[in-house]
Amino acid sequence: MHYPWWYVPHLTAPMLIAAISVLHVLISHYAVGGGLFLAVEVAHAYKTGNRAYLDYLQRHAKFFVLLTVVLGAVTGVGIWWTIGLSSPLATEVLIRTFVFGWATEYVFFVIELAAAFIFLYYWGRLTEKTHALIGWIYALAAWISLVLITGITAFMVNPGTWADGGSSQDFWTAFFNPQFLPQTIARTGGALLLSSLYVYLHASLTIRDAKLRDMIASRSARPACLGAVLITLGGIGWHFFLPPSAKDALAAAAPLNILVVLIFALTAVVFVLLYVGPYRNPGWLSPGFAASLCLFGIAAFSTGEFIREAVRKPFIIYNTVLSNQIYPEEVQKLRGIGYLEGGVWTKAFVKTHYPQAIVNDRIAGSELLKLPHQDRVALGEVLFQYHCNDCHAAQDGYSSLGRLLHGRSRELVRNSVDHLDSIYFMPPWAGTAEEAELITDYLMTINRPRPEGMRVGTETAEVK
Amino acid sequence: MQPNILVEQVAANLPAPIWFVQFFKALGFTLHAIPMNLWYAGLLIALWLHLRGNTHGQRFGARLLQQMPVIVAFGINLGIVPLLFLQLAYNRVFYPATILMAWFWLAIIALVTLAYYGVYAYAWGLRQQGNAMAAWRKAAGWCAAVFFLAVGFLFANGLSLTEHVDRWADLWKQHSVAGAATGTALNIGDPTLIPRWLLMFGLALGTTAVWLLVDATWFARNTVDEDYRRWAWSLAKKLYTVSAIWFAAAGSWYVYGTWHSAIRQTMFDWPWLPLTVATAVAPALPWALLMTAGFCNEKRLTLAAIALCQFGVLGLNATSRQVVQNLNLNPHLQLYTQPTAVQWSPLVMFLVVFVLGLGVVGWMVWQVAKSLPSPTR
Known part of the structure; x- marks a missing residue:
């Protein structure tokens, strides 16, 4: 940040x-x-x-x-x-x-x-x-x-x-x-x-x-x-x-x-x-x-x-x-203006790569959601790097999110982002709702499917 | 110059006055430069003399190589001071610069560790087996010298990048994944990099020349003869002459070939003109003292003056570097308007401990001075 x-x-x-x-x-x-x-x-x-x-x-x-x-x-x-x-x-x-x-x-x-x-x-x-x-x-x-x-x-x-x-x-x-x-x-x-x-x-x-x-x-x-x-x-x-x-x-x-x-x-x-x-x-x-x-x-x-x-x-x-390199007192501010806007390097990234998302020298959340899916994923990855990578690798590696999210639906992932600090040893989500969408888009690209072959009693009748 | 958007100002209080931070940063760098110069250029010279020198050359090479573990230990330790104060007041430019080249910056630790053990391998080989030491020990010494040169190159990279924030954006674009630095950038496109690196090597040659005399006149006073001392003075004169020429050439390249015109104008104008001139001509004084000192048995006073002058050369260099660094950073970093709340009682604690510490070290060195001679000498 x-x-x-x-x-x-x-x-x-x-x-x-x-x-x-x-x-x-x-x-x-x-x-x-x-x-x-x-x-x-x-x-x-x-x-x-x-x-x-x-x-x-x-x-x-x-x-x-x-x-x-x-x-x-x-x-x-x-x-x-x-x-x-x-x-x-x-x-x-x-x-x-x-x-x-x-x-x-x-x-x-x-x-x-x-x-x-x-x-x-x-x-x-x-x-x-x-x-x-x-x-x-x-x-x-x-x-x-x-x-x-x-x-x-x-x-x-x-x-x-x-x-x-x-x-x-x-x-x-x-x-x-x-x-x-x-x-x-x-x-x-x-x-x-x-x-x-x-x-x-x-x-x-x-x-x-x-x-x-x-x-x-x-x-x-x-x-x-x-x-x-x-x-x-x-x-x-x-x-x-x-x-x-x-x-x-x-x-x-x-x-x-x-x-x-x-x-x-x-x-x-x-x-x-x-x-x-x-x-x-x-x-x-x-x-x-x-x-x-x-x-x-x-x-x-x-x-x-x-x-x-x-x-x-x-x-x-x-x-x-x-743990994501911000002060606790910055969280509310970042939830208002946006995590990308609040970070020196994240804002510079958006300015360089996505000038269309800049309105009056600020990153506009609504403009972010208008970006094509691949650009939303790319910005989601930026958010992952600056919000999550302190403690989590991406797809594979130390406490990788790709494996932690294993098979979760988009709604569940999005819900997890909104309520990150419901687990008290996680920092709170410090971005806007639009940014939560972007990071969810990215997380879904590294999210692995649920392991095959598991029988836990909730499978469909068809599978049975 | 417009302020760089990648530099953010610090909101937290600075715990010491900025002049105090800069004074200790420059003093610490000057003190660090003495041992650092000896492993930077001195190690190469010692290895070469030990391999190909005449009897006296081999003797000096062996002496310096055996002193090197202690020199490296103190050099590393003294390097902590300028880095501590650099991180205190210049953190918002120092950290981003080193993060951009993180893997190379981290490699310094590995290189210094290997070089340090290499120096020990050679020094202890000399102590135990003399010139008949194993080939791997000799190779370890040469590797150490190369590693120290590489460390110097990496330091020059990191500190030139700290100073030239306008280079960050391009390096970041080329060496990043989703806006996060991969840590694989090197500031090799910076025109100041090579002259900075070479300038320090030139100074290091001079410091090595002075060390050669200090060793011959003081540390080895009871074990070397007149012939050795004559040889030492002769070599020191040649070495310092090369150092002065090297310094002048690299310095001119640095000042006239790489400085921004605004920086050059400021450094050649009042109030910095005397500092610039003094820094440029400073090596001439120890050189002149060396050249005019005809050989005589008792010239410790002259040597003390030469050593003091060399300390002055390094000190002026550190001060000028500090001023140029500030000038380059002024448009981007609000150094002098940082909020400051001086931590007086910890500051006093440090100064008291510093003085007491000097006393304790001084007492130990005095014990060494009056110790029995080494049975192996």
Whole structure:
């Protein structure tokens, strides 16, 4: 609407955000928890004079830097890239609200980078005290980065009173939103747990000395268990402070039902494996066991991130930006003047391709209906791109409308357009009645016939 | 110029004064340009010297290649600052431009990731196996250099398209489905694209020349001899001369061959004339310092002046780019009349953290400076 829409066939553009952010989250939590692990363990190894452990920690630090500083940092920038391309209006709101939060986070990231490189490249060349202190500087800066970013991502789920407008629309109200504390607790726990799982995998693959491996298994079990407790507490808080629509979506949408069960099951498996494995029986830490534990953890994390994204529907930012890149307060206006007229790029499209529909420099709804059928379909497709393609592919692909509408009559499709938000996780129809006709024309062209061979008892006598 | 109908003004408040946004955008770009120049032209030079250079050339090539992972890390990080402030105040032109070329814009992330790992492969190969490193590591380094050049080309595309909104409509018509951008456009028809790209490469040659001296005089001070330092000064002079000529040629092409006459008239008139002239002649100062500095054992002060001048060259370039960008966008984007409600307390928080952060980084660098020498040196 305010920006051109990016058409990504089959997948839809916002799914690219999901792909990059899940990868980033799996690395960035390790960047936080792994920093704490290195700071604590290096100090411990110096204190106990354990040279073998220090050697291992140096190898781990190399792996850590290679993964977090390279892929973690670049995928972090990648999220910026994809949100700007796929959700420019929501990104505009976030940046105008949180620019100084991001700028501050950037300062901490510079500290992280400097500390990480000095910690690794000057290993053995600094005094033990200074080396350990730099490890702690890294760990603290990384955790503050997590806190700052969590304030912003939590805002998207529930901005609290900020969304009421007026004087409450200040930075601090936005930052200390209802989701801030629970998500910070959960993400801190996630960082502790996930980093332990990475440590287990790395240690099991690279350490031959069983005694050293058992010691690492045992020592890392404690932060992992603490992480598990924090995730549980944060998760409960997260659910408690969800907006009602998000709670209902969790309960009502079948895919989310399954994902919620999945995340509970996966998390429980991780907790149990942690307890019976590294905590009670450190000797069990074989590469296979560690890999299984890590995979279960990654699966649980990825599922959690997907749920976090999905419960926001029909918003990108709750009560602030709708999933089709408009503000809720624009809906009534667009219903009056038309979705095509209200959008910068949609209006330019009509002006270029269908000047006959322009009267007094405005798109006239009555003129749209006079267009030949193929032109009505073409304009319907424009409406689909700018109103629906955020969440739905066309004929095939992610949540494709062609398959969702399967065999519905034109009247039913038209009725669905008029009452889009009768399903509360859908945005309302934000166009005129004439535009509803156009998009219905288009949807009927991608609407697939009802699958053949079904017998549900309503077939005609002739068929019987 | 008529306002472009595809540019919509923002209704939401700008959280900082526009001068603050522009200052940090230009400062951030200048700081980013230092490491970026080193991977843009420096990486190619280092690879070439390491492959075909004399003993000193191979030594410098190896040094720069081993420094490159850290340079890339800081370069990427410093690049976030100008992009953050660009997205803050110029979002209504930046997002549409990048959406039109979305797949190429997204490819930057993939290319930078691959280039970054390529640089690591080469650097760690050097560290572990020296010149006998595996062929794939060498190939990875060369691929990284090519990828960084491609990234520069894509950036020049995105930012020239951000600035030239009159090019959007045609690209959109050619690269869209039902009014939605397919993200496959490239701004290759823009006459400013190639000179912009080349101009930055010219600056990058100069920054690499200065880095060569900084490395020889400071970072490698305990490990190189007089002969190496003499070689470094000699190469730096040649490299900076090429840089200055390149800059002059690409700059002239850019200014006289591609600028709209109205922009040229404004930039060559008061109050922008001093900035234009300073930007054009700025490389002459470090070049003159380099050329007049006869070789002597102790010339750190001269080198500090040269480095400072090069920073000034990059800063003036960033400032002029900012002014030209504003002039091109003025008819379309109401930059200076945007509603503004300054977020004072977060702004102060950022500035305080910024100063404290510099202090912490400074303390860590001081610890490094007094650290034990590397056992491998």
